[in-house]
Every structure is written in structure tokens, then in C-alpha cells.
Amino acid sequence: AQSVSQHNHHVILSEAASLELGCNYSYGGTVNLFWYVQYPGQHLQLLLKYFSGDPLVKGIKGFEAEFIKSKFSFNLRKPSVQWSDTAEYFCAVMANQAGTALIFGKGTTLSVSS
Amino acid sequence: DAGVIQSPRHEVTEMGQEVTLRCKPISGHDYLFWYRQTMMRGLELLIYFNNNVPIDDSGMPEDRFSAKMPNASFSTLKIQPSEPRDSAVYFCASSWTNSGNTIYFGEGSWLTVV
Numbered sequence: 001a002q003s004v005s006q007h008n009h010h011v012i013l014s015e016a017a018s019l020e021l022g023c024n025y026s027y028g029g030t031v032n033l034f035w036y037v038q039y040p041g042q043h044l045q046l047l048l049k050y051f052s053g054d055p056l057v058k059g060i061k062g063f064e065a066e067f068i069k070s071k072f073s074f075n076l077r078k079p080s081v082q083w084s085d086t087a088e089y090f091c092a093v094m095a096n097q098a099g100t101a102l103i104f105g106k107g108t109t110l111s112v113s114s
Numbered sequence: 115d116a117g118v119i120q121s122p123r124h125e126v127t128e129m130g131q132e133v134t135l136r137c138k139p140i141s142g143h144d145y146l147f148w149y150r151q152t153m154m155r156g157l158e159l160l161i162y163f164n165n166n167v168p169i170d171d172s173g174m175p176e177d178r179f180s181a182k183m184p185n186a187s188f189s190t191l192k193i194q195p196s197e198p199r200d201s202a203v204y205f206c207a208s209s210w211t212n213s214g215n216t217i218y219f220g221e222g223s224w225l226t227v228v
Contacts, residue, residue, distance in 0.1 A: 034216075034217075036219075042221070043205065043219045043220060043221040043222050044157075044205065044207075044219040045219075046216060046217075046218075049216060090156075090157060101145075101147055101159050101162045101169075101170065102147070102159070102207075102217050103159060104149075104156060104157040104159075105156065106155070106156035106157075107156050107157070
């Protein structure tokens with residue numbers, strides 16, 4: 001079964017700082033990878049996803065993530081964060097086969113101060 | 115598209131009472147998922163259905179929890195009897211086999227058991 005590990009529980013940054021949130025997964029086969037964001041009091045929204053092809057994927061709001069297969073990693077990055085990026089970020093993995101579900105990491109809370 | 119619709123949005127109930135959470139997936143989606151979110155455990159997959167049939171219920175914490183999907187447009191998650199430790203946000207999500215495994219979440223049902 002697949003599992004996801006997010007290294008940082010809480011990250012605190014000032015506006016304009018660069019962001020990198022770590023995510024590693026455990027699964028021997030082909031996977032689909034996702035980052036979801038949850039703004040305070042809201043539901044989860046898809047930031048970006050990787051299925052195949054270019055390992056560097058770009059998502060909404062200036063976020064991007066790089067899939068490094070040899071490291072089983074899918075880190076999320078943003079060159080310059082804004083106060084409005086304050087939220088909880090979830091990395092998720094799904095085995096690339098029918099009948100499997102999305103498994104989430106425990107999330108990283110990002111706090112951005114203005 | 116109306117998105118995944120959950121009800122109730124908020125519920126406060128007394129320990130021992132039965133709680134029923136409801137979900138209407140996006141029309142045409144053939145997968146439905148129930149997740150639970152708590153501070154301690156993050157997002158946990160409880161159960162998921164494919165074409166109304168439960169595929170994996172290994173995440174259901176105990177016999178007090180049950181889920182049904184009587185038809186393609188409706189699912190329930192029931193807790194009987196409820197306990198304070200069941201307090202959490204319960205998310206329903208749905209996806210379509212041909213949507214590239216992208217899962218769409220409802221806004222969640224915030225349950226407090228006192």
C-alpha cells in the first residue's frame with residue numbers, strides 16, 4: 001500500500017520568501033501525485049497534479065512541483081509567497097491503477113506574515 | 115456543475131446519539147470517497163465506493179461507523195453511537211475513472227460530539 005510523508009508540520013515565512021515543502025511517498029509501482037491546498041475554514045482544492053511526462057508541473061497561483069522518481073519525492077515550490085498563501089498543504093499519492101484511492105500526507109501548515 | 119454536496123455542514127450532538135452525514139457526488143462520477151480530518155491524524159481515508167459498491171473499508175475505525183451508497187447520486191456515513199473522539203471534519207469526495215484520478219472534495223461536515 002502507498003503512504004505519504006510530509007517533512008514539515010508547520011512552516012513560517014515572511015512575504016516574498018521562497019517556499020519549498022517536502023513530500024516523499026512510498027510505493028513500488030507507478031503513481032499519480034497531487035498537491036491540495038486547504039485555506040482556513042474551506043475544503044480541499046487541487047493545486048497541481050502529476051501523471052506522466054515532464055516531471056516539473058505547474059499549478060495554480062504560481063506553485064510548481066517536481067517529481068523525482070529516484071528519490072520518491074514530489075516537493076512543492078513557490079518562488080515568492082504571499083500572505084494569501086497561508087493555508088494547509090497536503091501531498092497525496094494514488095497508485096496508477098484502477099480501483100485505488102488517494103492517500104494523503106498529514107499536511108503542512110504554512111503561515112505567511114506580511 | 116454543483117460540485118460535491120455534503121450535509122449537514124455543521125453538527126453538534128451529544129455522546130451516544132446517532133449521526134448521519136450525507137453526500138451527493140458530482141453527477142457522472144463513479145468513485146466516491148469518505149475522508150476524516152483531525153488535527154492529530156490529518157486526512158484519513160475511511161471508505162470508498164466504485165459504482166456504488168464498497169471497495170475498501172479498512173479505514174473505518176470501528177463497528178460504530180457504517181457507510182452506504184444506495185445509488186449513484188447519494189451516500190451516507192453513519193456513526194452510532196457517537197463519541198467525543200469522533201469529533202472531526204468529514205469530507206466526501208468523488209471522481210470519474212476518466213478524469214485522470216482527480217478527486218473533487220465537498221466542503222465537509224464539521225461534527226462535534228459533546
